Amino acid sequence: MYTFKTLKLVPSDNDLQQSEVIDLRSDTVTKPDVRMRQAMFDAEVGDDGYGEDPTINLLEEKTSKLFEKEAAIFLPSGLMGNLIVAGLQMREVRNLDDGTLDMTELLGKIRPEFPDPHEPYTTLVCIENTHNYCGGTILPIEWIDQLGKLTKERNIPLHMDGARVFNAAVSLGVPVSRIVKHCDSVTFCLSKGLGAPIGSVLVGEKLFIEKARRIRKVLGGAMRQAGIVAAAGLYALDNCVERLADDHKNAKKIAYAIQRIASPNVTVNLDALQTNILLVNINSSGVDAKYFVSELIKVDADGCDSMSNNKIRSTAVRIAQINDARVRIVTHKNITDKDVDMAIEKIKYVIGKIDASCSSQ
Numbered sequence: 001m002y003t004f005k006t007l008k009l010v011p012s013d014n015d016l017q018q019s020e021v022i023d024l025r026s027d028t029v030t031k032p033d034v035r036m037r038q039a040m041f042d043a044e045v046g047d048d049g050y051g052e053d054p055t056i057n058l059l060e061e062k063t064s065k066l067f068e069k070e071a072a073i074f075l076p077s078g079l080m081g082n083l084i085v086a087g088l089q090m091r092e093v094r095n096l097d098d099g100t101l102d103m104t105e106l107l108g109k110i111r112p113e114f115p116d117p118h119e120p121y122t123t124l125v126c127i128e129n130t131h132n133y134c135g136g137t138i139l140p141i142e143w144i145d146q147l148g149k150l151t152k153e154r155n156i157p158l159h160m161d162g163a164r165v166f167n168a169a170v171s172l173g174v175p176v177s178r179i180v181k182h183c184d185s186v187t188f189c190l191s192k193g194l195g196a197p198i199g200s201v202l203v204g205e206k207l208f209i210e211k212a213r214r215i216r217k218v219l220g221g222a223m224r225q226a227g228i229v230a231a232a233g234l235y236a237l238d239n240c241v242e243r244l245a246d247d248h249k250n251a252k253k254i255a256y257a258i259q260r261i262a263s264p265n266v267t268v269n270l271d272a273l274q275t276n277i278l279l280v281n282i283n284s285s286g287v288d289a290k291y292f293v294s295e296l297i298k299v300d301a302d303g304c305d306s307m308s309n310n311k312i313r314s315t316a317v318r319i320a321q322i323n324d325a326r327v328r329i330v331t332h333k334n335i336t337d338k339d340v341d342m343a344i345e346k347i348k349y350v351i352g353k354i355d356a357s358c359s360s361q
């Protein structure tokens, strides 16, 4: 017979405390805090298959208003949102360092519906804002406006993968609706910097969202009493947007600390840093990004000559490797001021080690 464990309704903040691992790999690692879990616990739910989950309905209404679009649909992931919008065939346009695209190259790649029946024709243009692999860069609003006008003239919808569009809005000090004014559809993620455990939302015109509801079902993404997770999304929109500014400030603090070391081997590009994603370059021939990542995780408490050194060495800092010469550091809601300071100390320690080993080669 199944025996139920004692049900502890809502854990205390202590239960949710982070260990000595400072996880800067991504803003997807954020854990729902006590108040967010309480909102999930309290959520009114119903069968969303019949449109009867009041919490999901509220989230969809709220987001369509925030983005000033006709309708919205709650989805399990950002990828599903992009898949629903983008279909199957992709034609890539190389992005520039700031996350924008070269308009001439883009226009050259657009395939018209007529006259050539042999080629697939362009049905969508997609952009990403903020741009993850360019280092969380913000696309200039005027550039998006201009692109939106060009795509409209050609009758091609413009979609924004706005997984982190709230980071852009907070950094620019404008509402998200202004950023996406000339976009026909937008996906944004509740499960990244906003800190919800699951979920993304796709917004756009009413008819388009009705079609998206059908495609979500076909993709196996229909949900039932998912108001439990939509409640976390609502909580995030009400309580976790403005605080994204803290993540941006923390990313800057780490970046300036690395720049101050003036290492010839490990550098940052401060101009590219606009939000919560910091790209760090490993310029050394003797050491690669993999080594940097593994040294930051390494916990080595032996042979320390002082208490503070001991603490630095016993702190594991996790970051993500992008390629052989580049790593990514992402600040988020679960990173405290103390975590930032400890991470900086550990980063300094590892860069010191790299510089010493490179200069002795």
Ligand SMILES: Cc1ncc(COP(=O)(O)O)c(C=O)c1O
Pocket (backbone or CB within 6 Å): 076, 077, 078, 079, 080, 128, 132, 161, 163, 164, 189, 191, 200
């Ligand atoms: C810019 C961007 N778009 C889309 C996604 C996909 O989101 P999900 O993991 O919810 O499918 C990610 C994930 O990190 C992302 O960074």
